Amino acid sequence: MNTPKVIDLVVNNDLCIGCGLCVYACPSQALDMKWNDYGFLVPELTGTCELDGACLDVCPFNPIPLKEVETEFELADLFLNDTQKKHPKIGKYSAIYAGYADEFRLSSSSGGMGTYIFTELLVNGIVDYVFSVKESEKAGVHYEYSISRSKEELLKASKTRYFPVTLDRVLSEIQSLDGKVAIVGVACFIKAIRLAQYREPQLKDKIPFLVGIICGGVKSRFFTEYLSSKVDVEKQNIEHPNFRIKDYESTASDYSYGCKDKATDEEKTIKMRSVGDMWGTGLFKANACDFCDDVTTELADISLGDAWLHPYVRDGKGTNVVVTRSEIADELIQNGIKKGDLTLENLSLEAFLASQQGSFNHRHTGLSVRIKEAKKRNQPVPPKRFGNEKVTMYFKIVQKLRMKVRRKSLVVWKKNSNAKPFDSEMKSFLNPLKVITKVNHLRRRLGRLVMKLKGNKG
Ligand SMILES: Cc1cc2nc3c(=O)[nH]c(=O)nc-3n(C[C@H](O)[C@H](O)[C@H](O)COP(=O)(O)OP(=O)(O)OC[C@H]3O[C@@H](n4cnc5c(N)ncnc54)[C@H](O)[C@@H]3O)c2cc1C
Structure with a gap:
């Protein structure tokens, strides 16, 4: 039996991040995403592999990529070719800001810029659909990518989900949609989409806007199970895990984890500071993340992160750092400031670098x-x-x-x-x-x- 290249070179070397683009790209539909023993989604061979290598072409951790798309630098030159400013640590960019979207701040994880940008993309007719991460109805799968067509639907997709999700079905689904699509993703997912757009240029037109989520590492589903166990909820009883419950009276980093216990119907929460350092230590993180050097989601039209920086960090309501990298992104931000929707100020390059120093x-x-x-x-x-x-x-x-x-x-x-x-x-x-x-x-x-x-x- 033929082993697909992505399994041979990427999955078997623990370099898979679970983006699922290989499932989409495989012409013989020989791959499917499955949960592995360590709580990550990875492709598995479920059909007959014709060894055509398409799976590897779209893989963000492909160890033998084409020279033309070897790293984020080459991809940025192809996809962000009008963007002038460039810094070796953050890639191409137009402007950097810190602040929030007044309407969505309290219902979002940081400053609500993610939900704001998607709403504006829909309202201004730049796209017809948004693919972001919402609660799943499938048993045990708490979150998954799904489609939104309205602000009401987008609100259900707000908030950061430190849970494995995959794009395996998204790109096939958009082929059957009449209209354009925006997608949100962490750096490696955005890179996978750019690689797919390089392979199939018509996808560039179909997906004119990508929102990048600055990411400190993708966690296994074990992370959710661990936090739930800290509040005595067994894994089969976890419902609605919420990774970023803000404390408006405290600092931005003083947030809690919470979930509902299906066994008792109780809501349980725990302050993350009482759990210890879950990020710097690498607990429950994917190995692939240790081989990612794209800290700020360099290939997206706009990159959004937490403003882990004084004075913003003192405000428990949450503040974003924002990097624009394309003309449409710049226009959305400038219009938002003019309309009074956004409370944003320019952030110096040095301050932004400091916010992601770790x-x-x-x-x-x-x-x-x-x-x-x-x-x-x-x-x-x-x-x-x-x-x-x-x-x-x-x-x-x-x-x-x-x-x-x-x-x-x-x-x-x-x-x-x-x-x-x-x-x-x-x-x-x-x-x-x-x-x-x-x-x-x-x-x-x-x-x-x-x-x-x-x-x-x-
Ligand atoms: C795994 C992960 C690690 C992160 N690590 C860092 C970090 O180290 N430093 C930092 O500055 N910021 C990090 N962030 C980003 C931060 O938590 C916020 O998501 C970001 O600032 C946007 O906040 P917001 O209030 O604008 O978003 P919201 O308005 O709440 O919107 C969030 C958007 O992100 C989407 N989303 C949620 N979960 C995921 C996911 N798993 N994958 C893809 N899209 C998702 C939602 O569907 C929504 O569209 C991380 C996010 C994730 C998902």
Whole structure:
């Protein structure tokens, strides 16, 4: 039996992110998305593979891409060719802002810009349909991509869902729609759509607008199960998981997780700060994310993230960072400001870079450590734009421990999906990471102080 290239080179090397574009691209319809043992959606062979390689052409983690679309830089030159400004860390851009959409702020995860942009795209007739992430009616599948045609439907698709979703059916579905479509996605999903548009240029016209969600890592469904277990909800009883419940009286980062317990009909919540660091540690994260160097969703028309930055972070109602990268995106923002719909101010490039500093450290600077480790194990790595920086010993240890924590969290949860034994077993991996991270930060601060003192002397 033929093994599809995407399974051979990507899935079997744990580089799959579950975007599902290979399912769409396969001319023999030989692939289907299935849940794997670690709570991620991945393609599986369910038909006869003709080995034509289309699956690999649209894969954002393809280790052997065509030179013309090798990295985000080549793709940006093809798809954002009118955009003038460029920065090696954030790609092509027109303008950078921080702020919120007054109407949608409170019902959204950050400043409501995602829901605002989609509404404006529909109202202004730029697209006829929006594909975003809504609650699913399928048992156990909490969220999935689905279509919206109105503001009411879009409101149901607001909020950040840290849950695996896939585009496997979306691109086939839009072929049967009369009109244009906008899609939202994290960086690798947007890259997969651009690769599909490169392969099938008519898709560029069909999908004239992409909203990019700045992403710190895609989580396994185990993440939802773990948080629910922290509030004593068993995985078969989780309903309506809500990952970003704001506390208007507190800071933006002081949000809670919540869900309904089907067994008791109770709503249960937990402050995320009481759970510990779920992002910097790499807990429940996909391995592919450790080989992604697109921190700010460089290939979208507009990129949206959280303004983890003073003074915005002090406001529990939530604030977005916004990067426009195309003419339509700029116009929507400028009109929104003029109409009084948006409270946005220009953000300097330096401030924006600072808002994503942790992600740059991990995904640009730390990449060299992970590439070396992968090469030692003879694992293929997709071509990367970063990964040549020299790093200190402590920084290297932090990266290696994060890799271990990520891997172990999935193995340990698979073995026993209960938060108490999980926390106790993970301590022996998380504690050393905590200590070395502190030492690394201290060393970095000392280094900066020494440089400053030397500068003063000079
Ligand atoms: C997995 C993930 C990781 C993230 N990590 C970071 C980070 O490290 N740093 C940062 O600055 N921001 C991050 N964000 C983005 C942030 O949480 C907000 O989604 C973003 O600021 C938009 O907020 P909003 O209020 O404008 O969106 P809203 O108005 O609430 O709209 C959110 C939009 O995102 C869509 N959406 C929700 N979940 C998903 C999903 N899983 N995949 C694709 N689309 C989805 C919704 O359907 C909706 O259209 C992350 C988001 C996700 C999904």
